[in-house]
Amino acid sequence: MLEFRLLSTKCLSVEQQNRLIQTGVSYSCWDFIKSTPTNFKANPENKSLIFSSQNAVKSVFNQFRFRGNNCYCVGGETQKLLEENGQKVVKMTQNASILADFILKNTKKEPFLFFTGNQRMPAIEAAFARENRSLEVVETYTSSAQPKAMGNYDAVLFYSPSGVESYLQNNSLADSTSFAIGETTAQSLKKYTDNIITATQPTIEHLIAAVRKYTTTLA
Numbered sequence: 001m002l003e004f005r006l007l008s009t010k011c012l013s014v015e016q017q018n019r020l021i022q023t024g025v026s027y028s029c030w031d032f033i034k035s036t037p038t039n040f041k042a043n044p045e046n047k048s049l050i051f052s053s054q055n056a057v058k059s060v061f062n063q064f065r066f067r068g069n070n071c072y073c074v075g076g077e078t079q080k081l082l083e084e085n086g087q088k089v090v091k092m093t094q095n096a097s098i099l100a101d102f103i104l105k106n107t108k109k110e111p112f113l114f115f116t117g118n119q120r121m122p123a124i125e126a127a128f129a130r131e132n133r134s135l136e137v138v139e140t141y142t143s144s145a146q147p148k149a150m151g152n153y154d155a156v157l158f159y160s161p162s163g164v165e166s167y168l169q170n171n172s173l174a175d176s177t178s179f180a181i182g183e184t185t186a187q188s189l190k191k192y193t194d195n196i197i198t199a200t201q202p203t204i205e206h207l208i209a210a211v212r213k214y215t216t217t218l219a
Helices: 014-019 054-063 076-086 096-106 123-130 159-169 183-190 204-216
Strands: 006-007 025-029 033-035 047-050 070-074 088-093 113-117 136-145 153-156 178-182 197-198
Touching: 006 123, 014 025, 014 204, 033 054, 047 054, 047 096, 047 136, 054 076, 054 136, 070 096, 070 197, 076 088, 076 123, 088 096, 088 136, 096 123, 096 204, 113 123, 123 136, 136 159, 178 183, 178 204, 197 204
Parallel strands: 006 025, 006 153, 047 070, 047 113, 070 088, 113 136, 153 178, 178 197
Antiparallel strands: 033 136
């Protein structure tokens, strides 16, 4: 097989990079989205908590230390990070719409606190509003695009719709296979390409597994 050039739209840990390289690819990366924690106020006591992303978890636990809350989250990586911080994750889903539906169907009227960023999808807030359920929204970080022209790659890894948009400001997917970490990211990619492979579960480990499975077909 000729050298398979892969670009990650988020720079991964050294361990994760090595696992990709072990699949036989040539790895490059650029952080197409920059996330910056913000100063915020929140009182999580006696509330159920919703986390939209890993960045929300990092921002919250940089400022707070607590246990015992019921947590709900979007994405396997978010769940993993919550559990590493000693939290009980009641439900994880691949996208915000499914998570909102689950919460509204399976919980009573306990207060909910939604930790998120400034570029969130509106699904959770809209669902709570339709059901006239109370939801306190706390922005814990801001996200901004860091577009950069990267040239041509055989495959590109994507982790969020905002990462897709940032990448496409200066690049094309015409000759690349796109790998999406989850269904929401895959839906964003479908506006630009049909050549999409979605991880079976929304974690980086499953995304790497998808790359490994794909590259074995090229050998």
